[in-house]
Amino acid sequence: MDIILIQDEKQINITNFCGNVTLGTSIDSLGANFKFDVARNITDKNFDIVETITPGDLINFENIFFGIIVKKETENHGIKISCLDFYFYLNKNKIIIQFKNFPASECIKQLLKKVGLETNDWAALNTSITKIYKDKTLAYIINDILVKVEQELSEKYFLELEGQKFNLIKYKKIKVKPLYNEFLNYSKEENIVELRNSVIVTSNNEDNIETIAKLENKNSQKKYGKLQEIIQIDPADVSKARNIASNTLKKLNKIHGEVSISVFGSHEIRSGRIIEMDNEEFLIKSCTHKYLKNQDIADLKLEKI
Structure with a gap:
């Protein structure tokens, strides 16, 4: 699998100098991180290109990952390289922007254009957005919009980077192949820490603390005790x-489970996607690919949905 270094539009294959290659994604951090080590030998001219690698250079890994070098750590006999994909620009740029009765999908597209990022496969999300954002990162604003979409539609959408372009798509199911016909390092945790069986919806107007809607599940409260969530919405969404309230209660009133497994990897396996095991569906919360002798092994953390 080739690692291509891009410097001023010049492309150089540095695969033979590289090792300890990992690619990770997480729904908590947004975007992918790509790390690898590079060998050094200052007495061999074949290694001269290694010394020119610098933060700001671009890396293309099999068109699976395309991003920017953000950190270089040089040691006596090697260099550690850390890269981030173009979510880097969403996480680091803050803006001031106002939306007034604007469709959610068009809001997100407009935000990407602010920093010169391109779009490709784009879902039409008609959830109306009316809000002013001040001193917030693009990633924060996009997440806030998608949370509102999920609350209203009871459907999850997410922003996914494919190559150098962003897709806005619904969470989709994929299939994975067990490693050596069994899941390695299998572990499972179940908890009620995030369970909620009462939901109150109020206005985010500071002058009005009136309850607009309230839903509860009495059977759940009898078993687990009362666990309440409060959702604030814009006055326009009353x-x-x-x-x-109904969609939020449905989402939160359940035992939450997390599973850790290892599987044969592929570029289809990444955070934000859904897999099925034993007739149960799980959201991939985080995924780390390790590339060993051209074999892709993926370590997954899954959340039961």
Whole structure:
């Protein structure tokens, strides 16, 4: 699998100098991180290109990962390289912007254009956004918009980078092949820490603390005790309050489970996607690919949905 260094539009294959290659994604951090080590030998001219690698250079890994070198750590006999994909620009750029009755999908597209990022496969999300964002990162704003979409539609959408372009798509299911016909390092955790069986919806208007909608599950409260969540919505969304409460209760009123496994990897396996095991569906919360002798092994953390 080739690692291509891009310097001023010049492309150089540095695969033979590289090792300890990993590619990780997480729904908590947004975007992918790509790390690898590079061998050094200052007495061999074949290694001269290694010394020219610098933060700001671009890396293309099999068109699976395309991103920017953000850190270089040089040691006596090697260099550690850390890269981030173009989510880097969403996480680091803060803006001031106002949306007024604008469709959610168009809001997100407009945000990407602010920093010169391109789009490809794009879902039409008609959830209306009316809000002013001040001193917030693009990643924060996009996440805030997608949370509102999920509350209203009870459907999850996420922003995914494919090559150098972003897709706005619904969470989709994929299949994975067990490693050596069994899941290695299998572990499972179940908890009620995030369980909620009562949901109150209020306005985010500071002058009004009125409850707009409230839903509870008495059977759940009898078993687990009362665990309450409060959702604040814009005054313009008051008519959707009960629907938002219903979708939120449905999402939160359950035992949360996390599974850790290892599987044969592929570029289809990444955080934000859904896999099925034993007739149960799991969201991939984080995924780390390790490339060993051209074999891709993926370590996954999964959340039962």
